[in-house]
Amino acid sequence: MNNLIMTDADILESLLNRRSLKGISRVVLPEADDERVLSAASQLANRYAICPVLLGQPEKLLQQAAVLNLDLSGCELVDPRTDSRIAALAKLYCAARPRLSVNAATRMLRKPLYFGSMLVRSGDADTLLAGAVYPSARVIEAGRLCIGLASGVDTPSSFFLMFLPEAENPGHRVLLFADCAVNVDPTPEQLADIAVSSAISYGKIVGTNPHIAMLSFSTLGSAKHPALNEYAKQWPRFVPLIPRLSLTASSRLIPLSVTQSPKQNFLTWVK
Template identity: 40%
Template sequence: MDFMTKMKNQAKADVRTIVLPEGEEERNLTAAAEITRDGIAHIVLLGNEAKVRAKASDLSLDLSGCRIIDPLTAENFEEYANEFYELRKKKGVTPEQAAEIMKDPMYYGTMMVKRNDADGMVSGAIHTTGDLLRPGLQIVKTAPGVSVVSSFFIMETNSAFGDNGTLLFADCAVNPMPDEDQLASIAISTADTARHLMGFDPKVAMLSFSTKGSAEHEVVTKVQNAVKKANEQRPDLIIDGELQADAALVAKVAAQKAPGSEVAGAANVLVFPDLQSGNIGYKLVQRFAGAEAIGPICQGFARPINDLSRGCSAEDIVNVVAVTAVQAQTR
């Protein structure tokens, strides 16, 4: 059974409510119809109901199982605006500004998650990552003990690497230049995700252009310090580095470059030193190796809020909703 089939089956076993704030967008409507038909999640679409239904009709989609909420006319709009004001008044937000902000479906959807009116949110087909992170950090905030929100991709490859060809890549979408403390937090979060969401025995490789001191540079030192801090904070996890990608993945190379490492040659979680390398890395594997890249999935929020690529397909949305529903189950 492939990973997404497993995720969808798990989502169906304990159906959760997921809000799609881009409810007037075609790919979201197509995905909503499929998700509802297949029983993967209960879907709430945000948008003007007349526009949503007209577009669904044009696309011959059955949205009878979906809820449609227009934030501008929602009966709990005032409650949401008041709660946002209470959360942000120390930052100078006025009641009038809070009401205006809550008209934005991204903020309204995030408040639904905050107030348990939805179990999770998925957005990004027409919004940027920043559009998702801002309300997430202002309203839902980070989980206890987590210092930074990050992201990961589930990479399903036709290879012997990772866990039967599946690996997690982090952080490929959120933090442009993490410092050593943030890098340590990303490694820990992704290891926990690998264990609880994926069912892996996580082996985390913190990547660099150096392996075990083969090169000297400040960016290598950053990774070395991050490895040390991650191990100090979570000695129960198997995290090692700094490792070059071949040393992390290929046993023969690992035996030469990092003998004795529990991770080298067996890594199933790859933590990149910065966003530039992470984003380039996952796209190269996706395009050259024909891997399926599922994500980006966010980690570190107190409740599940997930991003999409603006180039996503309707099927990508279905997949991320399924993962979000399972995150809600295991939160």
């Protein structure tokens, strides 16, 4: 049973071994007053040579770290309310919004989530990690307003990763599931966009090209529903939008024996 349990350290080691953090040296953490975030920041700085940028009141963060017996010497502590870059970041934010005053932008950027997002936009940080305290909707909003969507992406989406130990192979099998938190009822166009974005993210994180299967509540056509009819009609138009990706018409997460029912195949291509 222990072989099936992965700790946070195991997952991070797996990501590092797959070179997914190559090129990332400065990570903004706008929820630094949360002890989970402080603990993670200490590990990143001391074990992985990554510089966490902790947003908050430095004196309070250091006091909290002392109580938790955490070493933050490898972290950068930044107070968005007093940081000297806020004026330049406000002007950068207003550059695409002529009707917005710099004063209004400055007030907004005093909030850690927006200040941190603008650090990424300006190039002063490589990435931002949030969601332990802030609701997902606010994190997405800040990202869209301050950083924007990547070129070619029209639909923001989410995904989560599952790391499955494999006894027969070194390392771990990584599965990505999308979209589980943002788009409740995507159109076929949005579904294609989500598939592309998720595949690109998988490649960047894991370092290999993914095989894609479309999740449906209709296993091998066993269910009928208007939504399925629409996808069946529209989806072939969007397959060309997903170049160089392996699209699986019918795929299993876990290999099944020949004695098991085909209805247990729960990942089904909608066609």
